[in-house]
Every structure is written in C-alpha cells, then in structure tokens.
Amino acid sequence: MAKAYDHLFKLLLIGDSGVGKTCLIIRFAEDSFNNTYISTIGIDFKIRTVDVEGKKIKLQVWDTAGQERFKTITTAYYRGAMGIILVYDITDEKSFENIQNWMKSIKENASAGVERLLLGNKCDMEAKRKVQKEQAVKLAREHGIRFFETSAKSSTNVDEAFSSLARDILLKSGGRRSGNSHKPPGTDLKACDKKNTSKCSLG
Template sequence: MRIDFKIRTVEIEGKRIKLQVWDTAGQERFKTITTAYYRGAMGIILVYDITDEKSFENIQNWMKSIKENASAGVERLLLGNKCDMEAKRKVLKEQADKLAREHGIRFFETSAKSSMNVDEAFNSLARDILLKSGGRRSGNHSKPSSTDLKPSDKKNTNKCSLG
C-alpha cells in the first residue's frame, strides 16, 4: 500500500495540460498527507466503487475534508468506477448523480478496466480548471502551449490503473 503518482497530459483547446495525479486509494493512513496536497490542488477527483456501498458513503467524509482543507475554488469531480461490473452494482447511478448535484460538481461513471469515460472525466476536469484559471484561448491554435496544473489530487477507494 502506497501513494501512486502519475502524470497525465491532455490537450484542451490547443493547450497541453499536465495533470499530476496522486492516488492514495482512499486509505485513511494517508489522510494527513492528502490534506496537505489539497491546499495547492486546482482539481480533485473523488472515486468510489459502484460495487461497494461503503466506498460511496465515505465520499461524504472526503467532501468534508476537501471543504476544510482545499482552496475555496478547487474543481471537484465525482467518479463511480467499475461500471463494467453492472451485475455487482450496489450504488445506483441516481444516488451519485444526486450527491454530485448537491455539491455542484460533475459526475461520471467510469471503468478503469475498459477505460470507459476515463479520458472524458480527465478532460472535463482539465477543461473546468483551464476555464476557471482564465486559460481559454481563442484564435490561432496551430502551436499548442503547455500549462502545468499541479497538484491535481485523485482520491480512490479502490486501487485501479488509469491508462
């Protein structure tokens, strides 16, 4: 058990955006470390396992921690992972959609295994951060520039590989 760190680069509106992803797999023992990363985060992805009701219930605790420790304008995104395991679903999509609406954040169901909606989720978060930071470009997009959005923080209640 460890913190997994990855760099993921996406291109939004002709701009290369480098996301630093810190994955603690939702482990409580990393909570003090992750709250320190909240302070500099421009975006936070909260992930629960659709086959594990407890992981969904724990999202409220992470939301509270983000509210207490992150910058007021941090972009947040809720992901329900393992949507490829519909037969074992314990958390209804409607439950997560309602939670996301209550917190004013976007929601996606994803599958790290099949990569379903993974790129869409990262692109959505990167686009929201870029727009909020005033990085929207118009005009000539021939040569992409580069923006480093760091640290982006991913909370995950289930360890899984993202591309």
C-alpha cells in the first residue's frame, strides 16, 4: 500500500500565553475558529498533511500553551522539533519584547540549525495594534528568519506561514533541489482583514 505521506515534520509553537497559538493551530489543522478557547493544559498536537514541492508532508504541530508562564516546556519538545514558530500578539507589546527570550530558549534547548518562523498574530485587530510591522521585520532580519502577520480569526496567512516553514525544512533536508525562489525574511503575503475585531484571547 502506498504511504500516505513522504515526510513527517514536527513543528512547535512557542510564545507568551494569550497570543493565539491554539487558535492558529486549530485554524490550520481544522479550518475553524472559536474565540472562547480555554488555555491549553499540558502539551497537545494537531496533524495536517500538506503538499509542498510535489511531496506530501505530514505536519505534526505541537501546542505549548499553558506552560509558558512556568517555562516548563521540556528540552525534549524543543529537540524533537524540526521547525519552531515564535508567536506574538500585535496588540500586546510585551509579547513581542519576550520573543527575544523565546529565541534564547531555542538557542539553549533546540537542535542546532532548527528552522524558525516569526508570526505576529491577531492582525485583524488593526485598531488595537501596538507592535508595528517594521519592528517585526527588523527582528526577523536580525535573526535571518521569515516573518508573517497572521489572523487565526480571518485565516489570513495561516496556511501560507505553515507551508513556508514546511518548504524550508524540506529544502534543508534535501527533499528537493533548492533552486526555487526563496522569499527574504520579512515576507508578508496578504494584508490583514481589518473588519474582524474579536480576538482569540487564550492561546
């Protein structure tokens, strides 16, 4: 029987509590949104298979919500991850400032050379924006990683962000010749939908 997928990639979402990590994962894996999620207890994961560069990639996306305030995300989860997504909330300056601490955690705990991606979530809440896109672009460039502004509510850039990380991991692992065009860090595909204003508060 043919295998259902060509590669299995483990991804890990990290970031402060309440930035919308759970909402992003559920939007990506199940294409649904609910702004009344309670904070995730422990570690949970969702699975979705995507087509990247002609390969079927099974993505196992781990959600660390509920642990970040205790900083108890174990080294095992970092080490097992092939891609790590750092998430902040564009309406919460502190969550953006803390990205530097999360970068430090990756450096200390993750495998060397793990692919990283920066996401500014809740970009549908433009009226409450506290973190300017330029600040995030600058941070992404400093670390040599890609950046997207996303909205789990309006679905803006969610699939694109996960797929771009899967593509980077695939190319790095030699899954395909790397002759295709690479977007520079700081790429943001779609402007956000400004009509939606409610937020996914816990994440």
